[in-house]
Amino acid sequence: MRDMATVPRVTYALIAINVIAFLTEQGQFSFAGAEIHGTVIEEGVLYRAGIAEGHQYWRLISSAFLHENFIHIGFNMYLLYLLGMMLEPAIGSGRFALIYFTSLLIGSFGALFATASPSLGASGAIFGLMGAAVVELRSRGLSVMQSGIGGLIVINLIFSFTFANISVGAHIGGLIGGLLAGAAIRAADGRKIPVLGFIACLLMCAVAVVAAITVSGVSGTGLA
Numbered sequence: 001m002r003d004m005a006t007v008p009r010v011t012y013a014l015i016a017i018n019v020i021a022f023l024t025e026q027g028q029f030s031f032a033g034a035e036i037h038g039t040v041i042e043e044g045v046l047y048r049a050g051i052a053e054g055h056q057y058w059r060l061i062s063s064a065f066l067h068e069n070f071i072h073i074g075f076n077m078y079l080l081y082l083l084g085m086m087l088e089p090a091i092g093s094g095r096f097a098l099i100y101f102t103s104l105l106i107g108s109f110g111a112l113f114a115t116a117s118p119s120l121g122a123s124g125a126i127f128g129l130m131g132a133a134v135v136e137l138r139s140r141g142l143s144v145m146q147s148g149i150g151g152l153i154v155i156n157l158i159f160s161f162t163f164a165n166i167s168v169g170a171h172i173g174g175l176i177g178g179l180l181a182g183a184a185i186r187a188a189d190g191r192k193i194p195v196l197g198f199i200a201c202l203l204m205c206a207v208a209v210v211a212a213i214t215v216s217g218v219s220g221t222g223l224a
Contacts, residue, residue, distance in 0.1 A: 010093045011084025014100065015077050018122060021065045022073045041066060046108055047118040052216035060108040060212055061101075066120040076122045079152075083129040090136060095185050095197070102201045103128020103177035105208040110173020113215050119167040124174030127156065131178025132185075139186050180204060 025040045046063035050056045067073035088096040107124020133149045144150040153175070160171045181201050188197030 006089065008084045008088040008093070008096075010097045010100070011080065011088050014084070014122075015080055018065050018067070018073060018077060018080075022067050025066065041120070045118045045120045046111055048112055048116055048216040051112065051213055057209065057213070060105055060209060063108065063111075063120045064104045064122050064125055067122070068120065072121060076126055079126050080122065080129070083126065083133060087129060087133050087136065091132075091185070098198060098201045099128060099132045099178055099181045099185065100125050102181040102204050102208075103131070103174045105205045105212075106177030106180075107170040107174030109208045109212040109215070110169035110171075110176075111167045112169070112212050113173070114167065114169025119170060121167070121170070124167070124170035124177075127153075127171045127174035128178025128181065130156070131175045131180075132182030133178075135179060135182030135186055177204065177208070 021040070021044075044059060044062035044066050046059045050059050067076065084096070087099075091099075104122075104125035107128065111119045111124065130149060130153050133147075134144050134153070137144050137147055137149060157171070160166050160168050181204060184200035184204075185194075185197035188194050188200065
């Protein structure tokens with residue numbers, strides 16, 4: 001039986017961490033071509049050379065808590081709030097956090113695989129929450145499109161491929177990660193062996209990290 005979180009504590013905590021990180025960026029952050037200025041961004045943004053040559057593996061996670069501007073963080077935090085309020089009470093805080101970070105890491109791999117440009121933002125993990133929501137809705141016999149989640153995914157995918165400076169790799173990777181993590185957890189819960197879902201997600205995280213390191217080393221060009 002699933003734990004029911006009456007208060008979405010993980011959602012609130014993730015929003016708070018993102019906002020705090022964004023506030024630390026102020027006065028430091030600017031993009032100038034491919035160059036990045038600002039200590040917080042320099043130490044946290046995701047790019048291939050930082051992983052392959054610098055062995056700065058924390059970037060796989062830290063980059064997902066950094067944002068470019070108020071529109072960027074505002075849109076991501078709004079979606080995180082909506083999805084968190086729907087999903088975390090339904091599946092429990094532990095499962096929600098596991099899906100979030102599994103999606104985050106697979107999204108980071110996707111970003112590194114797709115481009116040599118630096119990337120940042122929580123959208124990979126948020127796409128993962130959309131994917132997990134699809135799994136949860138279908139398992140309960142509810143319509144994905146009528147719930148609004150299907151339309152949300154379609155609209156965000158259109159944005160991903162339409163606008164410049166959006167990490168399509170992170171979005172697709174995160175969505176796949178959320179679908180896989182959600183399916184693994186749902187299957188394990190259905191067999192009344194929830195620990196298998198956690199193990200499966202941890203294995204996915206490990207594979208994502210190894211794959212991210214590998215693709216960075218093979219094709220890493222770093223910052224211009």
